[in-house]
Amino acid sequence: MTFIPLTWLLGLSAALFAIGVAGVIVRRNILVMFMSIELMLNAVNLAFIALAHRLGSMDGQVIVFFVMTVAAAEAAVGLGIIISIFRNRETVHADDLTLLRW
Amino acid sequence: MAIWLFVFLAVISIVSALGVVIQRNPVHCLLALVLTLLALAVMFIALDATVVGFLQIIVYAGAIMVLFLFVIWLLNLQAETGPTGGLALKFFGTIATAALVAELWMFLLRPHLKIKYVGEAAGYGSLSVLAQKLFTDYLVAFEATSILLLAAIVGAVALARRPPTQRESAPGSLS
Numbered sequence: 001m002t003f004i005p006l007t008w009l010l011g012l013s014a015a016l017f018a019i020g021v022a023g024v025i026v027r028r029n030i031l032v033m034f035m036s037i038e039l040m041l042n043a044v045n046l047a048f049i050a051l052a053h054r055l056g057s058m059d060g061q062v063i064v065f066f067v068m069t070v071a072a073a074e075a076a077v078g079l080g081i082i083i084s085i086f087r088n089r090e091t092v093h094a095d096d097l098t099l100l101r102w
Numbered sequence: 103m104a105i106w107l108f109v110f111l112a113v114i115s116i117v118s119a120l121g122v123v124i125q126r127n128p129v130h131c132l133l134a135l136v137l138t139l140l141a142l143a144v145m146f147i148a149l150d151a152t153v154v155g156f157l158q159i160i161v162y163a164g165a166i167m168v169l170f171l172f173v174i175w176l177l178n179l180q181a182e183t184g185p186t187g188g189l190a191l192k193f194f195g196t197i198a199t200a201a202l203v204a205e206l207w208m209f210l211l212r213p214h215l216k217i218k219y220v221g222e223a224a225g226y227g228s229l230s231v232l233a234q235k236l237f238t239d240y241l242v243a244f245e246a247t248s249i250l251l252l253a254a255i256v257g258a259v260a261l262a263r264r265p266p267t268q269r270e271s272a273p274g275s276l277s
Binding site for chain 1: 108115116120131132135145146149151161169174176195201205212221222226227232253255257260275
C-alpha cells in the first residue's frame with residue numbers, strides 16, 4: 001500500500017485554508033464569507049484526519065466529529081443572524097452593515 | 103490511498119474551493135462548496151476515517167448545505183452585479199493571503215513533520231471504536247456538545263423569529 005506523504009496532505013489543507021481566508025477577506029457577501037469559514041473548518045479537518053492516520057490514533061477523528069458538531073451549531077445560529085439582519089436592513093452586503101463602525 | 107486518487111481529489115477540491123471565492127452567484131458558490139466537501143469526504147474515507155467521511159457527507163454536504171440553500175432562497179439572493187469590494191481590499195487581501203501561504207509553507211518544510219508511520223490498531227476508524235472514544239475519554243466534551251446544540255437550536259429560533267410587534271405592519275417583510 002502506498003502512502004501519501006504527510007506534507008502533501010498538510011499542503012492541501014493549508015491551500016484550502018488560505019483560499020478560505022482569501023474568501024473571507026475579499027468577498028463582501030456575508031453568506032459567501034460564511035461559506036468560506038466552512039471551507040477553513042474543513043481544511044483543518046483534513047489536517048486532523050491526516051495526522052490521525054499517520055499517528056494511528058483515533059483522537060483526531062473524535063476532534064473532527066466535534067468540529068462538525070460545532071460547525072452545525074455555528075451554521076444554524078449564523079444563518080439565523082443573517083436572516084435577522086436581512087429582515088431589518090434588506091441587505092447581505094457586509095459594507096452596508098456599518099452601524100457599529102467607528 | 104493511491105497517488106492518482108490523491109491528485110484527482112486535490113485538484114477537484116482546490117478548483118472548487120477557488121470557485122467558492124470567485125463565483126458571483128451565491129448558489130454557484132454553494133454548489134462549489136458542496137463539491138469541495140464531497141472530495142474531502144472521499145479523501146477522509148481513503149485515509150481510513152470511514153465514519154467521519156460518511157458523517158461529512160450526511161451532516162456537512164447534506165444538512166448544513168441545505169440550510170444554506172434554504173437561506174439563499176428565503177432571501178432571494180441574485181448574482182452580484184457591480185464591483186465586489188474595493189481594489190484596495192483585493193490588494194491587501196491578496197498580500198495577506200500570500201503571507202499566510204508563505205508562513206504555512208515554511209512550516210511544512212520543517213523537518214519535524216517527518217512522523218514515522220506506526221500502523222493502526224484493529225478497527226481503526228470504525229463506528230464502534232469512535233463511539234467507545236466518545237463515551238469514555240471524551241464524555242464531558244460530548245455532553246457539552248449536546249448542550250451547545252440545544253443552545254444553538256433555541257438561539258436560532260429566537261434570532262430568526264419575527265418580534266411580535268412587527269408581525270402585522272412590517273414593510274417589505276418576508277412572509
